Amino acid sequence: xxxxxxxxxxxxxxxxxxxxxxxxxxxxxxxxxxxxxxxxxxxxxxxxxxxxxxxxxxxxxxxxxxxxxxxxxxxxxxxxxxxxxxxxxxxxxxxxxxxxxxxxxxxxxxxxxxxxxxxxxxxxxxxxxxxxxxxxxxxxxxxxxxxxxxxxxxxxxxxxxxxxxxxxxxxxxxxxxxxxxxxxxxxxxxxxxxxxxxxxxxxxxxxxxxxxxxxxxxxxxxxxxxxxxxxxxxxxxxxxxxxxxxxxxxxxxxxxxxxxxxxxxxxxxxxxxxxxxxxxxxxxxxxxxxxxxxxxxxxxxxxxxxxxxxxxxxxxxxxxxxxxxxxxxxxxxxxxxxxxxxxxxx
Numbered sequence: 001x002x003x004x005x006x007x008x009x010x011x012x013x014x015x016x017x018x019x020x021x022x023x024x025x026x027x028x029x030x031x032x033x034x035x036x037x038x039x040x041x042x043x044x045x046x047x048x049x050x051x052x053x054x055x056x057x058x059x060x061x062x063x064x065x066x067x068x069x070x071x072x073x074x075x076x077x078x079x080x081x082x083x084x085x086x087x088x089x090x091x092x093x094x095x096x097x098x099x100x101x102x103x104x105x106x107x108x109x110x111x112x113x114x115x116x117x118x119x120x121x122x123x124x125x126x127x128x129x130x131x132x133x134x135x136x137x138x139x140x141x142x143x144x145x146x147x148x149x150x151x152x153x154x155x156x157x158x159x160x161x162x163x164x165x166x167x168x169x170x171x172x173x174x175x176x177x178x179x180x181x182x183x184x185x186x187x188x189x190x191x192x193x194x195x196x197x198x199x200x201x202x203x204x205x206x207x208x209x210x211x212x213x214x215x216x217x218x219x220x221x222x223x224x225x226x227x228x229x230x231x232x233x234x235x236x237x238x239x240x241x242x243x244x245x246x247x248x249x250x251x252x253x254x255x256x257x258x259x260x261x262x263x264x265x266x267x268x269x270x271x272x273x274x275x276x277x278x279x280x281x282x283x284x285x286x287x288x289x290x291x292x293x294x295x296x297x298x299x300x301x302x303x304x305x306x307x308x309x310x311x312x313x314x315x316x317x318x319x320x321x322x323x324x325x326x327x328x329x330x331x332x333x334x335x336x337x338x339x340x341x342x343x344x345x346x
Contacts, residue, residue: 011060012192021196023057028064028200031080032073062174064200066181067193073204074178082171090156090163098159105169109162110147116158118147119165127168132258133285134278135161154286221333223325224314225296226250228303236267242291242299248280249288250322258284292321 011017058081065077092098095111102109106123121143128136135141135153142149150161190197219227229243239247244265251261258280265276293314296302304314313325 006056008063011056011063017056020053020056021060023053024060024064025196025200027057027061027080027084028077029203031077032200032204062178062181064193064196066178066185067190068197068201069182070201070204073201074175076204078171078174078178081174082167085170086163086167089166090160092159095159102162102166105166105173112144112147112149116152117150117162118144119150119162121146121148124148124165127165127172130172131164131168132281134281135285221326221329222250222254223322224304225293225302225322229301230264233264234267236269238269240299240301242295243301244279245283245288246291246296246301246322248283249290251280252284252287253290253323254326290322294320296322 006014006017011020061077061081065074068074089098089101092101099109102117107120108123110118112118121138124141125138128138138148142151150158150165152158153161156164222230226247229239229247233239233247247264248261251264258277261280261284262273262276265271291301293302313319313328319325319328
């Protein structure tokens with residue numbers, strides 16, 4: 001801000017900085033609404049003007065989040081901005097530039113003889129507990145003289161793996177910095193930001209209302225296919241590969257832990273604790289999406305026939321995915337709870 005001679009007051013009110021505020025609103029909306037953050041922008045960030053807009057829009061978005069004092073908004077914004085950094089940094093083509101960025105958040109980075117990035121063990125141990133997946137467990141990573149090698153994995157190269165590690169550090173630091181700013185923020189400035197905060201918090205509340213969380217799903221909300229597969233596994237019936245991957249991915253979506261998902265499989269006739277754990281970690285880390293109804297039907301994983309009166313939801317024409325079933329069940333319950341709630345008094 002000093003380089004561009006822009007004060008915080010000017011950032012909030014000055015007319016020529018409206019383009020910055022517009023860009024900040026786009027970033028905030030993406031964080032609240034979108035699961036996939038778009039790291040691209042219509043502004044050329046290779047020019048001084050574009051760099052100024054991106055930097056100041058980041059700051060204005062942060063100030064808006066701090067003025068809201070809303071932990072949900074803070075969490076979503078931090079996740080969105082750290083995801084943006086993850087996408088951008090993973091695609092940097094100059095190793096020297098990437099190293100300078102990485103060393104901003106880590107005590108050191110280096111490249112080994114095979115071209116893989118390495119990080120100090122203390123940084124790895126500090127960051128990785130909050131990242132899911134077997135890849136991020138220290139016993140599964142090559143270690144030499146206190147340096148942990150981030151070798152390629154699945155479809156990601158070593159640099160993209162390091163970017164994922166940096167994402168978690170960035171997310172944590174953004175949350176920490178915002179909470180410190182919240183403590184220093186005075187009522188007068190909060191009042192000036194009231195309109196901006198009201199718009200984004202209103203959007204957040206609308207999103208929370210329209211998106212009934214899958215993580216609150218009870219067993220009675222589960223689609224018949226999921227109930228059938230868990231019942232058959234409990235009875236030691238051998239479930240095919242499609243059914244097993246479906247159950248694992250559904251477990252992830254509804255917020256179960258890997259331990260809870262593994263409990264479904266303990267009675268399978270070919271159960272192996274290590275193999276099951278490895279496969280579940282793979283599904284959770286790569287965020288598999290559950291299969292849709294057509295695939296489940298083809299692979300004999302759907303217990304409901306079209307028109308079956310035992311499941312009115314499954315017989316609907318628009319019902320083509322178990323997640324639609326789950327969301328419809330939760331929306332119905334939400335409406336029933338709203339109707340039963342006592343009307344507010346005058």
